[in-house]
Amino acid sequence: MLRGIRFSRFLLCLAAAAGLASGAASAQTRLLPFPDVYKDKVVFTYAGDLWTAPSTGGAASRLTAHPGLEMFAKFSPDGKWIAFTGQYDGDEQVYVIPATGGVPKQLTFYPARGPFPPRWGYDNQVYGWTPDGKSVFFRSLRDGWDRPESRIYTVPVAGGPSEPLPMPISGGADLSPDGKKVVYTPFARDFRTWKRYQGGWAQDLWTFDLASHETKNITNTPRSERDPMWIGAKIYFDSDRTGTLNLFSYDPASGETRQLTQSAQWDVRWPSADQDGQIVYELNGELSVLDTRSGQSRHLSIEVPGDGLDTRPSQVSAAGQIESATLSPKGERALFVARGDVFNAPIEKGVTRNLTRSSGAHDKWARWSPDGRKVAFISDRTAEEEIYVIDALGKGKPEQLTSGGKAMRYDPEWSPDNQRLAFADKDGRLWVVAVADKKLTEVAREVRGEIRDYAWSPDGGHLAFSLSNPSTFRSLWIWSVADGKLRRITDEQFHASNPAWSPNGDYLYYLSARSYLPQFDTFDFNFAEDRNFGIYALALRKDVGHPFPPEEDTVALAEEEKEEKKKEGKKEDKKKEPAPVRIDFDGLASRVIRVPVPFDNYGALSAAPGRLIFVKRPPATFGEPPSKPMLQIFTFKDRKVATLTEGGNYDLSQDGSKVLVAQDGQYNLYDATPTGKDSKK
Structure with a gap:
């Protein structure tokens, strides 16, 4: 896995798989969010601009044209003006524009907060007009100490x-x-993508009397109610209490609530109303209007004219959109995941191959098999994330190994014998699937998050990982292929995680938080802990010696030196198969050995022949830019730590010879040795 990574010489390109666009986008243009309606007109956002169209459907007319976003349009009570949120000067502010078009007028000037990730939405979001048409009301984040806390102005x-x-x-x-x-x-949770959420952030609706300040809760369900609209004597709103967002009405006089739409597949999104009883909403990217008097909805077929520049086939550089990178078994090539495809790229010479070419799916988490013949990856091409394997040269179609997925899946890891793949999911489960017969086995389940630190033994017979204890500390566990048993191998006294097997199968290295030397804070007389992780080893068998015996100066004899040189000079004719890993579980937790490195903030531990590779992260300091993490190597021979390079995200080739490091938007290759910094490619 890429622990914790654009080759500077690589430029990955792909053809955007899009249909040819004509002068009009299509007979029915989709993706028309944030609509509003006034009598015979609707307004909506398309491609970041405001457009108007007849409320019966037809050709749309552009109202605004600007590189920034214009959104959340609302007609004035007389229909002559449209208020909206715009980004004309970079941040979001409130504007008004004549409904027939013209020059926007800015109403707010208080600096907006952001920009935020999409899930937090936007500042200064327009919600409507006062009934007299003299003011616009909007949601502002200016008073909130945290992002979701806003206020209506x-x-x-x-x-x-x-x-x-x-x-x-x-x-x-x-x-x-x-x-x-x-x-x-x-x-304000409108931009969250959570489905059927039940919890502390589930939205309820309240009424508030502006004179008496009396409040009343009018909805009380486990799910969310949002997008309120007050039309005449009734209140209308969106709710996902039935599983998808649908429109409901509430009568303040009788307290009766009624469901008005019955969409079971698609959410009814962004409803907005006029005082004639019309509610326009987005459904599956298209617009519909509900007449609250008749209870009937009508679909609007809207055409947005355009030259289709954004949908025409084109060459797109994927180099700046790489989401993960991993090395081939010996580090000659690398797999890059970018724009939803998996690319097989050379280190120095050769062509880059797009292995998946799936314009309608998100392919990710690519991993080379130990024999170099296949690539495993995760894809949502069936609408759920499943495990696939494909020929490493892209020959043939991908083979689907799993089915029935119900959660996001992560990081397939090949067993060294090429027979199995381990992977995790967002439900906290750890799975193993057999490549030959596709048999799926649930290995373990984490109740406090996800399992993300699993590692195969060199022979592929055991899988090590960590699980949380009731104390919230984590312990190491081993699952054995032969008997299917799950065994805990460290106690609950100390936190243990990130297992890494020695190549010969004698030791299991891991990280453990065992140093508690708190620093005293003279400001508020409190304590802070830092640099409390050490690196440890478990001797897997009782007959395994100490990996760091006492050192002693000796005199090397000439004949012995010659024999050693002869041994070093010999090359094996063929690769040896790894010996079966035997584990003495009895007393294993007590056979713990500390690796002689200082306690620090370690992570992303890997083991290679004669050395350990890990990341050392600097302590976090508020108010100061963070220092860069360092990729370090500990060698067993001299028992010293050397810094290979800067960077916290890396991937080690399966033979332990090369390491790929993400550095400032570049991907650089190094020899995985203490002097590897001079081998940068």
Whole structure:
């Protein structure tokens, strides 16, 4: 696995698999989020710009054109203006524009927070107008100490300062037709992709009296209610209480709640209404309008004209979009995952091959088999993430090994005998699948997260990994292929993780937090712990000697030196198969040996013949830019630690000779030796 990685000489290119675009995008353009409706018109966002179209469908007309985003458009009560959130000067601010087109007018100027990752949404999100049409109300993050905490503000269209509504925190909101009450949800979680979420962030709807400050909870289900709309005497909203987001109505007078749409496959998203009782919403990327008086929805077939520049076939560089990289068994080539495809690239000479060419799927977590013949990877081409193998030269089609996946899957690891693949999933399970008969075995399950540190023994007969204990410390476990048994091999007293087998199968190295030397803080008289990890070894058999016996100066005899040189000069005619790894589990936890390196912040431990490779990370200091982690090598012969290079993400070839390191957007290859820094490629 890439622990913790663009070759500077590589440029990976691929053809964008897109259909030919005509002058119009298609008879039905999709991806039309954030719509609003006013009588016979709808407005929506497409490709970051605002467009309007008839509420019966038809050709759309562009309203804005700017490299930034324009979104969350809302018609004024008289339909003459449209308020929206725009990025004309880089951050998000509130603007208004004539509904027929014109020059946008900026209403807010307080600096927006961000930019944020998509899941946090946007600052200054417009939600609507006051009933008199004099002000726009929007959600602002200016008062929140944390990103999801926001508040509703109003800003006059004529110009002037923004004023907050009395609710201290608020997500989506709408005003009653008389402007005396607000329906809102305290949390803004609209851009989260969680499905059927039940927990502390599940959104409820409340009404708030602006005069008396009286509040009332009008929804109380385990799931989320969002996107409130107050039309006449009723409140309408989105809820996923049935499994997908659908529209519901609530009658404040009777307390009755009714479901209005029945979409079982697609979420009803971004609903918005006018006071005539129309609700426009996005469904499967297309727009529909619900007439609340009749209860009927109608689909809008909307065409957005364009030259199709973004959908025409083109060559795209994938070099700047690499998400993972791993080496071939001996480090002659590398696998890169970029833009959802797996590439087989040479280190110095040769061609780069796209092994998967799957424009409709996300292929990832590619890993070379130990014999170099196959590549394993994970793909969602069946709609769920499954394990596949393909010829390393791209010949033939991928073979699917698993089915029935229900969670994200991670990092397939080949057993050294090429017979099995171990992988983990987001549900905390660790699996092993046999390549020949596709038999799937659940090895273990983690109740406090995921299992991500599994490693095969040199003969492929055992799998080591860590699981958490009730104390939250982790212990090492070994699963054996022969008997299917799972055995814990370290106790609960100390945290242990990141197992790495010695190439000869005599030892299992791992990281353990055993140094507790807290630093005293003179500011608030508290303690902080740092650099508490050491590297340890378990002697797997009782007859295995100490890997670091006492050192003693000796006199080398001439004849012995000659014999040693003869042995070193001999080359094996053929590769030896690894001997079966035998483990004496009785008393194994007590056969622990500390590797003679100082305690520090270690991670990403690997073992190679005669040496250990690991990452040392600097301590985190608030208010200062972080220092770079260092890739280090400990050699058994001289028992010294050498720094190979900077970098915290690396992949070691399976023979332990080469290491691929991610460094400032580049991927560099080094010999995996203490002097390997001079071999950089």
